[in-house]
Amino acid sequence: MPLLAAAAALLWQVAPIVVLSQADPVLCGYRYRHPDGWALSVEKGIAPDGSVFTAVAVDGALKLRLQTASFDSDRDLPTGADASRRQGNLEQVDAGGLLFFELGVSGGGLTVDRGDGARSFDLPAPLARDLTATYLNCAGDLIRPDGPDQPENTH
DSSP, X not given: OOXXXXXXXXXXXXXXXXXXXXXXXXXXXXXXXXXXXXXXXXXXXXXXXXXEEEEEEETTOSEEXXXXXXXXXXXXSOBOSSTTEEEEOOTTSHHHHHHHHHHHHTOOEEEEXXXXXXXEEEOOSSOOHHHHHHXXXXXXXXXXXXXXXXXXXXX
16 A cells, blocks of 8 residues: 555545435445545435436535546536535546546545645545445445336346
8 A cells, every 4th residue: 555545544534425215325425534624525326317426525625626546526527606516427437437446446636725725635545345345335226227217127
């Protein structure tokens, strides 16, 4: 494990995000907390129109950028009216599938600004197996073809 990721593992607390609606997952991801008060959420969920979205959010940020080896929120996710959150549909691009894999295996980098200057952080890697397994189980059910609005899978 690279030295920066090892040091980051000592600072950040990471928890899985799993939100259910009628026993079906509607939101999956990771929630990172730093002792300096920073909180990062990386999510995959079902939008009201039924599409799948990926979102990155930092509480109170005026600007944020999350990067992994293949993903860059500045390039891959649009900024909306809320500068503390970026959200988009990444289901048809490689970065969408690689984001959670890379966060789990090799970590990434986060740059945030609350108006008092930008700060950069390394994210921990690798994430604990129970965290990645929880995300994978949730996300697999989230996008399964035999969900509540889909015909039964007969395979």
